[in-house]
Amino acid sequence: MSEETQSHRPPIARVLVVMAHPDDAEFSCGGVVKQLTSQGATVVYVVLTGGDKGNHDPSVTVPNLVERRMQEQRAAAAILGVGEVHFLGEEDGFLQPTRDLRKRLVRIIRQFRPDVVICQNPENYFWGDSYINHPDHRNAGVATLEAIFPAAGNLMFFPDLLAEGLEPHSIRELWLSMVDDPNHEIDITDLLDIKIAALRQHVSQFDDLDEMEKWVRERWAKAGPEHELRYYESFKRLWFD
Ligand SMILES: [Zn+2]
Numbered sequence: 001m002s003e004e005t006q007s008h009r010p011p012i013a014r015v016l017v018v019m020a021h022p023d024d025a026e027f028s029c030g031g032v033v034k035q036l037t038s039q040g041a042t043v044v045y046v047v048l049t050g051g052d053k054g055n056h057d058p059s060v061t062v063p064n065l066v067e068r069r070m071q072e073q074r075a076a077a078a079i080l081g082v083g084e085v086h087f088l089g090e091e092d093g094f095l096q097p098t099r100d101l102r103k104r105l106v107r108i109i110r111q112f113r114p115d116v117v118i119c120q121n122p123e124n125y126f127w128g129d130s131y132i133n134h135p136d137h138r139n140a141g142v143a144t145l146e147a148i149f150p151a152a153g154n155l156m157f158f159p160d161l162l163a164e165g166l167e168p169h170s171i172r173e174l175w176l177s178m179v180d181d182p183n184h185e186i187d188i189t190d191l192l193d194i195k196i197a198a199l200r201q202h203v204s205q206f207d208d209l210d211e212m213e214k215w216v217r218e219r220w221a222k223a224g225p226e227h228e229l230r231y232y233e234s235f236k237r238l239w240f241d
Contacts, residue, residue: 012036012173015043016114017082018105018144020095020136022051022073023202027216028177029118030080030195031188032233037081044112045077045085046105048140053092054205068204076201079194095136097143103158105147110166116173119144121236124178137178148174175235182234189231192220 015036019025025033025045033043050066051073070087077085088104109117122141124133151157153170162168175184188195196213206212224230 011039012041012115014112014114015041015116015118016046016109016112017043018046018048018117018119018140020048020120020134020140021054021092022047022069023076023199023205024120024137024140025118026076026080026195026198026202028120029175029233029235030076030198031191031231032118032186033080033082034191034194034198035186035188043080043082044108044114045073045082046088046108047073047085048088048101048143049090049092049095049136050087051092065204069202072202072204076198079198079201093136095139095143097139097146101143102147102151103161105144106152106158107161107166109147109152109171110161110169113169114171116175117144117148117171118175118177118235121176121178124180127178133178141176145174170240172239172241174238174240176238177233177235179234179236182236184235184237185232186235187224187230188220188233189224189229192217192231 015033017025017029017033019028025047037043051069052062052066054069055065073087074085077083086108088101090101120137120141122138122145124138127133148171153168155162155168196216199212199216200209203209220231220233221229222232
């Protein structure tokens with residue numbers, strides 16, 4: 001689709017961000033989320049697992065960790081203008097694209113009726129040359145794609161949802177994060193500070209918040225057109241209308 005065609009498209013009003021763990025959204029698309037909410041879009045998060053493996057302290061219990069991570073995620077979301085976060089409570093590390101999970105995602109999609117869904121790349125086993133992608137990230141992508149198509153838009157899937165009044169819904173665009181071949185790069189240089197402020201809410205996940213910030217500033221930096229440092233969030237963007 002050409003840039004000119006895109007410019008005539010209606011504005012994005014509703015965006016659903018589906019991620020495996022608390023903090024994935026801030027890393028993947030925190031700048032873009034803030035940009036979208038600042039432009040008036042309503043952004044809703046779905047966090048599939050409780051992040052219940054994100055801990056190295058044996059004295060921490062799973063319920064306490066999950067509760068803490070939910071609070072951290074809500075605080076991070078609020079900084080980016082996201083008021084609604086669904087926690088689906090799947091077990092961290094064992095996320096599977098089950099029929100039950102597909103139905104729960106279809107329910108949310110049919111209720112919220114997003115224009116755009118942002119989710120994780122289901123094909124990404126490796127990231128760069130030194131990182132094995134977490135299996136939950138891939139499976140979160142698979143589960144989300146299988147909910148979007150064909151189930152959410154097809155009334156023959158989950159007839160009990162239709163009986164509840166949840167009409168089929170097809171999204172306009174899909175944005176995949178963590179891709180090697182992005183076709184949509186958004187300059188978030190002016191939003192980097194707020195992305196980092198949101199990431200800093202995930203206190204339980206970092207031994208040293210300043211080190212995390214330093215890593216993010218190095219990891220996302222790119223030379224811009226005038227060779228100045230710029231920051232981008234990148235996606236593979238698919239259009240369906
Ligand atoms: Zn993650």
